[in-house]
Amino acid sequence: MPTIDYRQLYIGGHWTDPTTAATIDVHSPTTEQLIGSVPRGGEADVDAAVAAARAAFDDPDGWASWHPKQRGETLEQFAAELEARGGETAARVAMQNGMPIWLAQRFESIFPPLLLRYYSDVMNSVPVEEERPGMLGGTALVSRQPVGVVGAIVPWNVPQGIAFLKVAPALAAGCTVVLKPAEETVLDSFLMAEAAVAAGLPPGVLNVVPGGRDLGAALVSHPGIDKVSFTGSTAAGRAIAETCGRLLRSVTLELGGKSAAIVLDDADLGASIEAFFGATLLNNGQICWLNTRILAPRSRYTEIVDTITDLARSLTIGDPLDPETKIGPLVSSQQRERVEGYIAKGKQEGRLTTGGSRPPGLDQGWFVEPTVFADVDNNATISREEIFGPVLSVIPYGDESEAIAIANDSDYGLGGTVWSSDIEHAADVARKVRSGTIGVNHYVNEPVAPFGGIKDSGMGRELGPEGLHAFQIHKTIYLPPA
Numbered sequence: 001m002p003t004i005d006y007r008q009l010y011i012g013g014h015w016t017d018p019t020t021a022a023t024i025d026v027h028s029p030t031t032e033q034l035i036g037s038v039p040r041g042g043e044a045d046v047d048a049a050v051a052a053a054r055a056a057f058d059d060p061d062g063w064a065s066w067h068p069k070q071r072g073e074t075l076e077q078f079a080a081e082l083e084a085r086g087g088e089t090a091a092r093v094a095m096q097n098g099m100p101i102w103l104a105q106r107f108e109s110i111f112p113p114l115l116l117r118y119y120s121d122v123m124n125s126v127p128v129e130e131e132r133p134g135m136l137g138g139t140a141l142v143s144r145q146p147v148g149v150v151g152a153i154v155p156w157n158v159p160q161g162i163a164f165l166k167v168a169p170a171l172a173a174g175c176t177v178v179l180k181p182a183e184e185t186v187l188d189s190f191l192m193a194e195a196a197v198a199a200g201l202p203p204g205v206l207n208v209v210p211g212g213r214d215l216g217a218a219l220v221s222h223p224g225i226d227k228v229s230f231t232g233s234t235a236a237g238r239a240i241a242e243t244c245g246r247l248l249r250s251v252t253l254e255l256g257g258k259s260a261a262i263v264l265d266d267a268d269l270g271a272s273i274e275a276f277f278g279a280t281l282l283n284n285g286q287i288c289w290l291n292t293r294i295l296a297p298r299s300r301y302t303e304i305v306d307t308i309t310d311l312a313r314s315l316t317i318g319d320p321l322d323p324e325t326k327i328g329p330l331v332s333s334q335q336r337e338r339v340e341g342y343i344a345k346g347k348q349e350g351r352l353t354t355g356g357s358r359p360p361g362l363d364q365g366w367f368v369e370p371t372v373f374a375d376v377d378n379n380a381t382i383s384r385e386e387i388f389g390p391v392l393s394v395i396p397y398g399d400e401s402e403a404i405a406i407a408n409d410s411d412y413g414l415g416g417t418v419w420s421s422d423i424e425h426a427a428d429v430a431r432k433v434r435s436g437t438i439g440v441n442h443y444v445n446e447p448v449a450p451f452g453g454i455k456d457s458g459m460g461r462e463l464g465p466e467g468l469h470a471f472q473i474h475k476t477i478y479l480p481p482a
């Protein structure tokens, strides 16, 4: 198969020559073969991208000054151009990070244009300026203005979906963006840039500079940036927050997780097994909000462990481009080593009920079997640390208050689920779990509602109108008494 190669970067609305000769090579996690290469952005490229975004934002007649309707029309064009490339984008993501193609079609192809349209609508449905009669005489004119130039840094696990959690609200708000994709998934970001060119996004409104963590750090601390929006590991988020704290720079952080699925004693897991799979093992276990701690009542413990074990055994492992595949490879050999390290630890800390090895017959690619450990204590390493692979720990509990206490006994607080036949009761239990989001009998990142974490899972929110507000600042004009 021919490789996908790019030689220029999308900066300032044009394809420009990179300032260094270095490249990023992308390998397939399925075949281990080279599948493409792109220029590796250097600090001078970050400078050029930030300067272009700055000029576009500061232009008095530019993007930020446009009426939201006018921006909305351009974003509609962008959405349509993304849709035209949707199949290719989904395939590229699947080829780069192992995401099963049916999931890539949803997360990477359908979700980005949906977010562009949603945020255009939100921006157009709420007036940006509000008159408040004052209490001390006069009137206050309160407006929401774009925060400025945004540095957006994204991970490899859901590269397009996560990028548009930032790009869509930022552009709708009137901000301009410099996006830094992760090294593992750079090829899809060039399709995004092609769509932006075809849609006629004004120069500098969106810029893409591929690179590693050093380039990310250069973007975070760049003097031309007003706001940083980051998704990735807690360790990197902490480093970024420190820089932003020193610079007094606004930052949103979406970080790791170790969420709990609380299975109540009246749950019918068998009836919701697809949804349970979606909440626990989606994307080969490589999603921040996945429920990797399964809390099972002692009254039905054996049956629930069996159900989860059967689910893990039933999943088709293979080529992510095959629509039948439920579990693809992990993103890289390093990621597999990391996950295998946790599996080795899990064999000491729990009882392996299925998986635990590389799948037989798949000699190429970074595959790991879906793995379930039962009888795990919540203090075990595999219960505390984010594994980011298809590895579940089943933890027994006595009564509901113990289940809630275990769910809350975590450094993280991002997602979670409660499984029950009684929706209202489950929602009551969900209210008591300390996390930014939680689902009842399913888990979805609903676009209309805020998503984000507490504790080590981050700060700030994406999605919903709150996700737009993250890219806006309030400004007040005091008008004199009439």
Ligand code: NAD
Pocket (backbone or CB within 6 Å): 153, 154, 155, 156, 157, 158, 162, 180, 181, 182, 183, 211, 212, 213, 214, 215, 216, 217, 218, 220, 231, 232, 233, 234, 236, 237, 239, 240, 253, 254, 255, 256, 257, 287, 288, 289, 386, 388, 414, 453, 457, 458
């Ligand atoms: P990572 O933090 O190593 O890298 C993420 C991105 O940040 C990459 O683009 C990387 O180049 C960049 N980066 C790394 N260190 C940086 C630094 N010091 N300064 C600036 N940029 C830096 O994470 P990863 O291994 O690519 O992704 C997996 C992690 O992301 C997991 O921990 C997962 O939970 C988390 N994640 C969180 C969410 C969420 O919404 N909460 C979503 C997806 C992934």
